[in-house]
Amino acid sequence: MNPEIDDQNQQVSGAGPLGQILSTELGTSAPIEDYHRPLRAEDRSRLDSELEEVERAQAEAASKLPNLYAG
Amino acid sequence: MIPSDWARASVQREYSLPVQREELVGRYVPDPDRPSRQFATLLDYVEEHQGDRVYVESPYVDFDYRAEYSNLYARGFNPPPDKCERLLFFHGEEFLGFCVVRPTFKPVGRTALRPPPALARYVTCTAPHVVRPYGLRFEVKAWPFISQDGVYGRCAHAAIWAISRYHHLKHQGPKQSLAAIVEAAGTTVVTDKTSRSAGLYLHEVADAFAGLGLPTIPYQPSNTRDLEATLCRYLNSGLPIALTTPGHLTVLIGYGYDEQGLFFVRGDDNTGAYERTRIVLSGKEAWEMLLVPMPARILVPGAAAEIRARRNFAEQAGATETTEPVLDALIADEFRYRTYAIDAAEYKAKLPARGLGPEVVDHHRFVPASVWIWITEFQRRDEPGGKRVVGELAIDATSDPRDPQPLFANLPGRVVSWLPGESVPQAKEVPVVDLYDTALEPEQHGAS
Numbered sequence: 046m047n048p049e050i051d052d053q054n055q056q057v058s059g060a061g062p063l064g065q066i067l068s069t070e071l072g073t074s075a076p077i078e079d080y081h082r083p084l085r086a087e088d089r090s091r092l093d094s095e096l097e098e099v100e101r102a103q104a105e106a107a108s109k110l111p112n113l114y115a116g
Numbered sequence: 117m118i119p120s121d122w123a124r125a126s127v128q129r130e131y132s133l134p135v136q137r138e139e140l141v142g143r144y145v146p147d148p149d150r151p152s153r154q155f156a157t158l159l160d161y162v163e164e165h166q167g168d169r170v171y172v173e174s175p176y177v178d179f180d181y182r183a184e185y186s187n188l189y190a191r192g193f194n195p196p197p198d199k200c201e202r203l204l205f206f207h208g209e210e211f212l213g214f215c216v217v218r219p220t221f222k223p224v225g226r227t228a229l230r231p232p233p234a235l236a237r238y239v240t241c242t243a244p245h246v247v248r249p250y251g252l253r254f255e256v257k258a259w260p261f262i263s264q265d266g267v268y269g270r271c272a273h274a275a276i277w278a279i280s281r282y283h284h285l286k287h288q289g290p291k292q293s294l295a296a297i298v299e300a301a302g303t304t305v306v307t308d309k310t311s312r313s314a315g316l317y318l319h320e321v322a323d324a325f326a327g328l329g330l331p332t333i334p335y336q337p338s339n340t341r342d343l344e345a346t347l348c349r350y351l352n353s354g355l356p357i358a359l360t361t362p363g364h365l366t367v368l369i370g371y372g373y374d375e376q377g378l379f380f381v382r383g384d385d386n387t388g389a390y391e392r393t394r395i396v397l398s399g400k401e402a403w404e405m406l407l408v409p410m411p412a413r414i415l416v417p418g419a420a421a422e423i424r425a426r427r428n429f430a431e432q433a434g435a436t437e438t439t440e441p442v443l444d445a446l447i448a449d450e451f452r453y454r455t456y457a458i459d460a461a462e463y464k465a466k467l468p469a470r471g472l473g474p475e476v477v478d479h480h481r482f483v484p485a486s487v488w489i490w491i492t493e494f495q496r497r498d499e500p501g502g503k504r505v506v507g508e509l510a511i512d513a514t515s516d517p518r519d520p521q522p523l524f525a526n527l528p529g530r531v532v533s534w535l536p537g538e539s540v541p542q543a544k545e546v547p548v549v550d551l552y553d554t555a556l557e558p559e560q561h562g563a564s
Contacts, residue, residue: 069482071533072544075435082434082443084427092427098341099419100518106334109318109405 117146118219123175123199131170134163140170144201144217154224154263157388158215162205164232169206173249176202178216180226180262180277183293188268189220196220204249205229211254214247220265226281227389228258231381235390237557238372239381241356243285259356259369260285261389262294269294272316272324272365274385276301279356279367279409280328286354287411287459292328300327318360318405325358330409332358333417337403342419343395344378347371349418350408352556353457356383358407362400368393414457414488414513416520421490421511422455424520429494429509429527435543438529442506446494451506454556455492457513460485463555471503471552472526479531479546480510483524488513490520493554494527503551 077083121127131140137159145152162170178200189195196219205212213229228245230236242257260281264274276297283289292300301316301324316324325332337343348371350357357368359382369390370381382393396402426446433443445451464485467477490511495504507527515521522541525532528550532543 066478066481069478070544071479071483071535071542072531074538074540074542076540077431077435080431080435081437082440084431084434088430089427092423095423096420096518096520099417099423102336102339102341103334103417105339106336106405109334109336 118196119143119146122197122219123201125174127172127174127201129172129174131172133159133168133170136170137163140203144223150221152223152263153387154222154385155215158224158227158229161229161232161388161390162212164234165205165207165212165230167205167207167212169208171204171206171249173202173204175199176216178202178218178225179291180293181216181218183295184218184265184268187295187298200225202247202249204247204254211256213245213256213258214254218265220267222263222265224261224263227261228256229261229389230256230258231390235370235372235381235392238379239370239390240351240354240557241282241286241369243282245285259367259383259389261383261385263385268298270316271385272321273297273301275358275365275367275383276321276324276328278383278385279325279358280330282356283330283409283411289329289411296328297324300324302327316365318407321358321360321365322407325407325409329412331412332407332409335406335408337395337406338397340406346419347380347406349422349455350457351380352454353418355408355410355457358409359403360405360407361396361403368406411488413486416490416511416513416515416517418455418457418490420517421457421513421520422453422492424522425455425490425492425509425511426453428522429492429507429525432509432525432530432532432541432543433527435530435532436545438545438548439527442494442527445506450497451494452497453492454495454554455490456556457488457490458555460487460489460510463489463491463510466555469553470505470555471549473547473549473552475546476526476531476549479533479544480524480526483533484536485510485523486512486514489523491555493556495554496551499551502553505552505554506550 145155181200185198201217203215215227216225217223218225231239246255260278262274264270280292284291301320322332351371359366366382366384368380369383379392379394382391383389433439464481490513493508494506509525510523512521512523522534529548531546532541534541
């Protein structure tokens with residue numbers, strides 16, 4: 046069941062699901078600026094602002110730990 | 117008054133329900149002026165399951181009660197018995213769960229009982245409990261429950277214990293006793309004086325979780341954007357949420373929808389493991405604070421993971437002409453987002469059953485991932501069934517919460533990977549799969 050790995054090209058031969066998964070090709074790389082329709086700067090900025098808001102809200106929540114919970 | 121034959125092997129070993137319910141209550145809650153709401157609720161759950169038989173395991177030495185006993189009760193002049201009795205509930209041959217009964221004012225100790233039928237499908241936080249009485253083996257999936265004894269532990273201790281024990285059973289975290297919780301909260305000095313616990317301040321609750329290996333993410337309900345969606349993300353992930361109301365601490369363990377809208381399932385040590393509740397932002401029952409204890413290595417909050425997933429997914433949707441319709445659909449707000457955290461190995465194991473196509477399955481299985489990942493599913497709003505996912509994106513749960521990192525994604529006709537050490541993603545074309553199954557249960561449709 047152990048797949049055999051060829052040191053030269055990292056190709057995997059052998060039967061079974063593990064050999065099949067290890068044969069996976071991940072494709073090619075391309076900078077996102079070169080994409081067919083890059084994400085608009087304002088959309089990216091809006092989502093990044095949402096992320097900062099999450100961070101801010103949590104910092105504020107962490108500062109409020111005053112109450113007693115005795116059940 | 118503790119029965120004279122407490123924890124002896126000669127006790128009555130079997131009760132029939134509902135016929136002998138009062139006898140059972142009479143033994144374990146003997147003072148009618150001091151009823152146990154938890155014990156009554158427990159028996160109600162059993163009867164909802166048509167439980168017809170209760171077996172008594174006696175004596176029973178309980179890990180948790182012994183911790184309370186050795187740290188507090190044993191220091192008294194006339195301590196209660198050091199042993200418990202364990203009740204095993206059945207419907208015919210079907211095991212419903214168990215309850216360790218303590219010889220204390222509040223008798224319901226460690227308990228695991230299958231969620232009642234009306235709420236079972238909404239409870240997302242259940243863990244397997246195995247018992248081995250008399251050489252037999254029984255298992256039940258349940259939320260771990262314990263009532264405070266009102267002396268060594270209070271509601272906060274009970275809630276922390278339940279969450280900690282859940283993570284022990286579900287995610288192989290350490291097994292902690294109430295004594296460990298008292299110590300982790302930094303309140304040992306109080307109980308060392310053999311005095312009653314006065315409860316815990318919220319910072320002590322947070323310290324206790326952190327000390328037990330479950331650092332918390334705090335939320336202030338009145339100041340949390342998309343509160344419902346925030347809570348659903350964690351519950352979809354099987355991550356329970358500690359909820360504080362004025363003077364009380366309970367645990368959210370599931371959610372669902374009824375005719376009044378969104379409700380939550382809550383474990384409350386004053387009542388029982390499963391009760392229905394709703395968001396309340398003012399008044400005596402107002403939700404004051406929420407703490408989400410995270411298993412180690414989940415550093416990114418659910419909201420942050422989802423926001424970053426939306427950005428990365430939108431970027432990839434614009435990559436080629438093939439994927440461009442997805443970008444148009446995103447802009448037209450045709451998708452809803454469903455986000456959950458999961459162990460990466462578990463996620464990969466479940467992929468083949470979801471109709472993604474073998475190329476996508478092999479791709480996602482091959483790409484290296486952190487132990488815990490956040491998955492955001494992009495689902496068509498107009499598809500009511502389970503087969504409604506257009507694509508999904510994984511975020512490294514161990515990355516910087518201010519800059520969550522993507523791992524891999526699929527959208528119709530394209531798979532993408534972000535490999536460690538690589539500055540740009542790699543991608544390739546795959547056969548188009550229009551819609552495939554969500555990994556979430558039908559009830560986990562969440563809010564957004």
